[in-house]
Amino acid sequence: MTDWNFMTLIIVIALFALWKLEFIATLLNLRAFPDTVPDELADVMDAGKLDRARDYLRVNARFEIIQSITSLAILLVFWFLGGFPWLDSLARSIFPDSQVLAGLTFLAALFLGQSILTLPFEIHETFVIENKFGFNRVTPATFVIDRLKGLLLAALIGLPLAAAVLWIFHHIPHAWLWAWAIVTAFQLLLTWLAPTYIMPLFNKFTPMPDDELKQEIEKLGDQCGFPLSEVFVMDGSKRSTKANAFFTGIGKQKKIALFDTLIEKSSTPELLGVLAHEIGHFRCGHIKQRIAVGIAQMFVIFYLLGLATDPDGAFARVLFDAFAVPEISPHVGLVLFTILLEPVSKALSVAANAWSRHHEFEADAYAVQSTGDHAPLANALKRMTADHLSHPTPGKLRVWLDYSHPPLIERLRAMRG
Numbered sequence: 001m002t003d004w005n006f007m008t009l010i011i012v013i014a015l016f017a018l019w020k021l022e023f024i025a026t027l028l029n030l031r032a033f034p035d036t037v038p039d040e041l042a043d044v045m046d047a048g049k050l051d052r053a054r055d056y057l058r059v060n061a062r063f064e065i066i067q068s069i070t071s072l073a074i075l076l077v078f079w080f081l082g083g084f085p086w087l088d089s090l091a092r093s094i095f096p097d098s099q100v101l102a103g104l105t106f107l108a109a110l111f112l113g114q115s116i117l118t119l120p121f122e123i124h125e126t127f128v129i130e131n132k133f134g135f136n137r138v139t140p141a142t143f144v145i146d147r148l149k150g151l152l153l154a155a156l157i158g159l160p161l162a163a164a165v166l167w168i169f170h171h172i173p174h175a176w177l178w179a180w181a182i183v184t185a186f187q188l189l190l191t192w193l194a195p196t197y198i199m200p201l202f203n204k205f206t207p208m209p210d211d212e213l214k215q216e217i218e219k220l221g222d223q224c225g226f227p228l229s230e231v232f233v234m235d236g237s238k239r240s241t242k243a244n245a246f247f248t249g250i251g252k253q254k255k256i257a258l259f260d261t262l263i264e265k266s267s268t269p270e271l272l273g274v275l276a277h278e279i280g281h282f283r284c285g286h287i288k289q290r291i292a293v294g295i296a297q298m299f300v301i302f303y304l305l306g307l308a309t310d311p312d313g314a315f316a317r318v319l320f321d322a323f324a325v326p327e328i329s330p331h332v333g334l335v336l337f338t339i340l341l342e343p344v345s346k347a348l349s350v351a352a353n354a355w356s357r358h359h360e361f362e363a364d365a366y367a368v369q370s371t372g373d374h375a376p377l378a379n380a381l382k383r384m385t386a387d388h389l390s391h392p393t394p395g396k397l398r399v400w401l402d403y404s405h406p407p408l409i410e411r412l413r414a415m416r417g
Contacts, residue, residue, distance in 0.1 A: 007322035012076075014343040019072055025397040026061050032395035033057060040412050044379075044386040053389040056133050063129060067121050074117060075339070085325045088332050103166045103331030104159060110335060111154065119147075130240070133389060138239045149201055161186055169309060169330035176306030183302070184295050195248035195255060205232040205257060213268055217256065220272050224370050226279045230255045237261050242388050245271075247278050254282070265387065266380055273367055273377030280366030286359045293355075297348065301341070308340070309333035346401075356404040364415050374415040381408055 033054050037045050045053075078084070088106055095101035126143060130136035138146075164182055169175040190198075199205070208214045208231040221228035236244065236259030243262035248255045256275065263271065281287055310316045311328045320328050323336055368374045385392065385408050394407050406414075 005318065005321055007318045011322060011340055015072060015075075015339075018343050018346055019068060022068060022401070023065065025395065025401050026065060029391065029395040029398040030057065030061055032393055032398075033391060034393050038392050038409060040409050041382055041386065041392055044382045045392070049386060049389070050392075052133070053386075053391070056389040057391055059129055059132070063121075063125065070121075071118075079323060082324055084323045084332065084336070088325055088327070088329070091331075099170050099329070100163055100166045103329065104163055106331045107162055107335070108159070111158075115147075115151070122147075135241050135388075136239075137237060137241065142238070146202060153198065153201075157190070165334075166330050174306075175330075176302045179305075180299055180302035184298055188291075195257075199248075203238065204235045206235075207231070208233050208258070213263070213271065216268055216272060217275060220275060220370070221279070224276070224279045224283060226254065226282065228254055228256065232257045233260050233263065234258065235260055237264075243384060245274055245278065247282070265383060267376075269371075269373075269376035270380035270383075273371055273373075274380050276367035276370045277363045277377055279370070280363035281359065283366060284359070284362050286363070290356075293352075304341075305334065305337050308337040350401060353402065353404050354400075357406045360405050360411070361414055364411055368415050378412050378415055381411065 034050070037047060037050050087109055091102045091105040091109070094105055123143075126136055126138055127140075161183070165179045168179045168182065172178050208217075214231055217231055218228060220226075232255060234257045236242070241261060243259050243265055245256070245258045245262055248257065256278075258271070262274070266274070307313055307315050308319055309328065309330045316328050316333065319336055319340065320326070320332070323332075325332050325336070364377065367377050371377070384390075390408070392407075393409060394403065399407060405411075
């Protein structure tokens with residue numbers, strides 16, 4: 001059993017406060033749903049679709065509340081029944097002569113346990129909620145294969161990286177600095193490799209035929225000075241009816257991937273408006289800015305992680321005592337620090353989301369300027385909002401907490417202006 005200290009109290013209060021804040025945001029978001037179709041969406045949404053979007057929001061809200069209560073309860077039960085010291089002791093008994101292997105066992109067990117506990121929620125969301133509203137196209141076989149691929153990738157990629165970090169913390173002075181450098185380099189490498197080697201494991205990317213649409217896309221790229229190397233069509237319809245598009249690639253060679261569902265539902269001008277918006281992120285320097293800020297944020301996190309795993313540090317001792325773990329170690333410290341950091345991470349994400357919303361307005365403005373008309377992008381965004389049954393007027397607290405994109409109506413008004 002866990003003995004309470006002031007750190008225990010701080011973490012528990014912070015976790016409950018964070019849950020309460022999310023709960024209030026969910027309720028206010030439900031209240032903010034309009035009774036009638038907003039004028040800006042009258043051409044793509046009728047009363048029937050508005051009611052369906054309201055039902056979709058309510059079902060997802062109930063699901064998220066139940067999921068959050070369950071996750072918090074499981075964490076607290078595992079914590080206060082002494083789960084962390086028990087699992088640490090078990091891992092050390094399996095590999096008494098290797099701190100790194102014992103640490104990997106500890107981390108892998110927690111990862112697998114979390115995956116198993118969240119699996120019923122993933123199944124319900126995919127095959128009950130998304131099925132009910134006509135979005136899901138994932139077959140049970142595809143679902144199982146995706147999860148097995150995810151576990152295999154986690155083992156092939158995550159275990160070696162975790163082993164390297166743990167070895168550094170056990171053997172090298174100023175370990176947090178070297179670990180930060182290794183993880184940052186790995187993330188940049190993965191960003192470069194993922195579009196070519198990882199994403200095709202889950203979706204099929206077919207080169208777009210040399211038709212009018214591709215020619216217009218290439219023309220837009222040349223007009224915007226965007227180094228476009230390849231244009232792909234992704235089989236998004238394999239899993240969902242929802243539509244999207246994205247850019248991949250680092251450096252001068254960029255690739256565009258369009259969901260087949262987006263091509264099916266959009267006109268050529270609308271597709272060009274969406275792509276001009278994405279190009280705007282590159283031309284305005286948003287991608288480089290976000291990478292730089294992410295690296296700086298990771299630097300601070302690893303510095304704090306160093307304090308949380310210092311065997312001679314007072315902060316680490318208080319943190320480990322809060323979870324009743326007798327021996328300070330990097331692998332346990334990583335998990336405990338992650339729990340402690342959750343409320344802080346939420347605060348950081350609020351700032352990051354506000355910054356991201358500002359970037360979205362800039363990218364919209366770039367798209368309007370480069371295409372000479374706001375209507376194509378506006379029409380595409382309105383159609384996606386209606387087709388995805390998205391909240392047309394989300395609550396301000398929910399936007400403040402979680403929205404990386406501005407609410408649709410704000411974007412439409414900004415583009416018109």
